[in-house]
Amino acid sequence: MNKIQVKIPCRYVGKAAIVYDIDNTLLDVSERLVRSIIEAGGDPIHGLSKMSLDIRRRFWSIFLSNKYIHLDKPDSKAIEDVNRKYDSGYIIILLTGRPEYMRKDTIKQLETYGVKYHILIMRPNNNRDPDYIYKPMVIEELIQKGINIIEYHEDDIKTIEKISKLFPTIKVYRHNASKSNISKFF
Numbered sequence: 001m002n003k004i005q006v007k008i009p010c011r012y013v014g015k016a017a018i019v020y021d022i023d024n025t026l027l028d029v030s031e032r033l034v035r036s037i038i039e040a041g042g043d044p045i046h047g048l049s050k051m052s053l054d055i056r057r058r059f060w061s062i063f064l065s066n067k068y069i070h071l072d073k074p075d076s077k078a079i080e081d082v083n084r085k086y087d088s089g090y091i092i093i094l095l096t097g098r099p100e101y102m103r104k105d106t107i108k109q110l111e112t113y114g115v116k117y118h119i120l121i122m123r124p125n126n127n128r129d130p131d132y133i134y135k136p137m138v139i140e141e142l143i144q145k146g147i148n149i150i151e152y153h154e155d156d157i158k159t160i161e162k163i164s165k166l167f168p169t170i171k172v173y174r175h176n177a178s179k180s181n182i183s184k185f186f
């Protein structure tokens, strides 16, 4: 497990920050998911759990590419929440499991949907850790760099549980972009 290097401009140090995931938190990615499963040779009814290793590998290389991101839909309620907090003066950090090679298209997508943010942190291209390992490492790194994280927004339950446990002072919110739903996680 490699340490994640995160560059933070010093003007953000000590300021209150809010961290948001992107996929299924700000954007509904269910169509990209289904199309990627079908193209990989899997069955969307059974989802990822019943896939063979081969199909699963193929799925991830399609899903984590720019091929179908045009199918993603914005969750307007979640994006309003981000933009309201940005306008109130919080530092908005987007922390995504999308790899660095998707950066250009991700920035374009965020611009199209009017998402306001300060920092976009993406997974290093050679990193294969699951989100519940990778994201807490980044949060730890941000805290060590002096970022005062007060809220964390995410859809993935394993990541949510891990972050709530490791960082009890951060308020954690669970999102479901396909249902436009945000709830406080206890």
Ligand SMILES: [Mg+2]
Residues within 6 Å of the ligand: 021, 022, 023, 024, 025, 154, 155, 156
């Ligand atoms: Mg997500």
